[in-house]
Amino acid sequence: MAATDRVLYGTALSVYCCKLRLALALKGLALPETPPPDGYTSAAYRRFVPQGTVPALIEGDFVLTESDAIIEYLDEIGAGRPLMPQGARMRARARALSRQIDTRLEPAARALFPFVGARLPVPEAARQALTRPLDMVARGADGGRYLSGTATPGLPDCGYWAVRAVLEALEGALGLGLDLPETEPPPTPESAEVLETYRRTLAGWVTQKMEGA
Numbered sequence: 001m002a003a004t005d006r007v008l009y010g011t012a013l014s015v016y017c018c019k020l021r022l023a024l025a026l027k028g029l030a031l032p033e034t035p036p037p038d039g040y041t042s043a044a045y046r047r048f049v050p051q052g053t054v055p056a057l058i059e060g061d062f063v064l065t066e067s068d069a070i071i072e073y074l075d076e077i078g079a080g081r082p083l084m085p086q087g088a089r090m091r092a093r094a095r096a097l098s099r100q101i102d103t104r105l106e107p108a109a110r111a112l113f114p115f116v117g118a119r120l121p122v123p124e125a126a127r128q129a130l131t132r133p134l135d136m137v138a139r140g141a142d143g144g145r146y147l148s149g150t151a152t153p154g155l156p157d158c159g160y161w162a163v164r165a166v167l168e169a170l171e172g173a174l175g176l177g178l179d180l181p182e183t184e185p186p187p188t189p190e191s192a193e194v195l196e197t198y199r200r201t202l203a204g205w206v207t208q209k210m211e212g213a
């Protein structure tokens with residue numbers, strides 16, 4: 001299938017869409033991206049994406065949600081440069097760290113959103129909730145240049161770059177004093193540009209929240 005027959009639904013602010021855009025940039029794939037009609041909670045969007053989440057990949061009547069599943073699917077059909085490492089154990093480690101970032105780190109970061117512009121103190125427990133998942137990321141490099149010990153960037157790197165951008169924005173807004181693990185940055189101009197664009201989007205969101213306070 002030609003890349004042009006695929007459509008991606010996404011929103012500028014979604015951390016999972018940023019993760020997928022980073023993966024696509026590393027893969028060298030340019031897929032058209034469009035916002036869900038009337039937003040992702042709309043009945044119009046749920047008519048063809050019943051999960052009502054972004055990102056979603058559409059290929060004819062094939063509809064796929066979940067950023068990891070989309071990235072692994074594109075890998076398996078040979079679309080662009082592969083992001084999953086060679087070897088079952090290496091792939092399993094990449095998946096495990098990616099799940100930890102998505103299911104532990106990102107929700108702990110998201111829990112802080114209501115405090116931006118709210119002029120309320122962030123409870124210590126909410127700040128502490130980030131410590132363990134950040135520690136897992138710090139240990140995830142495991143001797144390699146990229147997360148889960150690989151020599152080239154993969155699934156967990158894309159997830160962490162995106163969530164780290166969110167955490168940086170939260171740090172600027174809330175002064176959390178977080179110790180964010182340093183990992184290798186996106187290595188190509190295209191992937192660096194995706195992350196920079198996302199940082200600008202987040203900065204605009206923070207400004208809007210602070211001004212609305």
Ligand SMILES: N[C@@H](CCC(=O)N[C@@H](CS)C(=O)NCC(=O)O)C(=O)O
Nearest residue numbers: 014015016052053054055066067068
């Ligand atoms: N695990 C999913 C998470 C996707 C997700 O929750 N996206 C948010 C936007 S960042 C969303 O669509 N939220 C709408 C909802 O959950 O109803 C993935 O990796 O794609």
